[in-house]
Amino acid sequence: MLKVQGLQSGYDKVIVVRDLNIEVQEGEIVSIIGRNGIGKSTFVKTLMGLIPSTNGEITFKEKNITKLKAYERAWFGIGYVPQGHGTFPTLTVEENLLMGGSINKDRKNNDLNLVYEYFPKLKDRRKQKAGTLSGGEQAALAVSRALVGNPDLLVLDEPTEGIQPNLVSHISDIVRQINKDIGITVLFVEQHIGLIQQMSQRCYAMDKGQVVGEIVGDDIKDYSVLKQYLAV
């Protein structure tokens, strides 16, 4: 479904992501792990078209999307949950969710009831300003907003950053449930070992802007294998 080959990007003349290669198959849950500051978020932003790539190619659903603008990539079916959740604080919960409706022009859904089934609390708070929600509720809102647009690929950038540990496993359960029920492919960036182990079917380890290893099968459950790629 997604293939990234030789990707290079950065800020001004500083190269952060270099010769990065990954591949994600339809229906998979794949994580990208690595220490702080090694370019994980820069890669995700480049994938989303928010930072221009200076080299390499991104293929999504058999189409080269490297030159597409961020909003066109979203139309093509990529849902994005940014680092820090990125909700619109002065919009209501419902308005935030409606903003997700512009994703995936081919599979328009905009059915808020589906996301209310996964996150019933959001229905109770639908008229509340997003900025007044707790960190966990904002994380749930950001995931829900991406789901409203019925994406083929859900990209999450540290979805559990700044939320309580009990909510981490709740978010993880729901993302796995969504993957199972609707078949949405998931690519997520994370440092939280517990979440990586719970959710990932396959991991790419990053260092200095490159993929330096692929972790599959039982190795994902092995704390010492993951530890060598993460600062713990």
Place this chain on the structure above:
Amino acid sequence: MSIFGFIYQYMDNFAFLILAAIGLAVIFGMMGIINLAHGEFIMLGAYITTLATMAGIPLFISIALSALLVGIYGFIIDRLIISKLYGRTLDSVVATWGISMIMAQGMLIIFGPSIQGVGTPLGSLSIGGENYSVYRILLFVIAIAVLGVIYWVFMHTKFGLQSRATMQSQEIARSLGVNTNKVYSLTFMLGAAFAGLTGGLYAPTMAVSPSFGNSFLMQSFVTVIVGGSNPLIGTFLSGGVLGFVNSALNMIWGTFYGRLGLLIVAIIVIRLIPLGFSGLVEKKLMRGRDA
């Protein structure tokens, strides 16, 4: 002055402040661009209305035409110049200042220092022995209607939702499938159209010349500064308070003190509520919901 006289003056000042500021408030509030050519956009609307009326088109159709044409003009200016300066506030100030000079001088070269005006329509209304212009009362109704339109556009349309989201985070909005450049262009077009409407509405009440927009500039900037970034709440509250201050001081000490009062209120608000009335209201709303 009778009570109705004061109410009439308040309505007149309120309408003037709202209509002078609304185009500027939309562009500044939603895009963060300080449009120094705002007065010239108003002036262009006044010229279009005057010339169209002189050519035989009914006045109210001419006014609608000025809103439409200045809106299209604003769209072209945005695509050619402003779109290159999104997120560069100071550069956009210099650019719009340049546009304002070109427009004012261009009008001077093409049409000379002034053109023949059109008379104020609808006559007058006599209450308690004093005459009041029906057209100016209509301007108050139109100002309220304009606020209603702004409310509907920004609170009940997809464009409004995308525009409010883009104002908060352009990056997140883009990643959710919003063509933010298109949203900005349409917002600039809307702001320009409101400026054109204002010019058209006031063309029958003032002499139309290349400096026509200057009469609106001080009031429009003061209203936007006092109101803050939210074009609806800010402009409404600011117009209401400043209209009252202006009318009261005008009634007691005359026009000069009325205008001075506006500036003093602006200084006090900048000192005490830097985000303006709308910033204060939004802060209270967020706290209220949080509690």
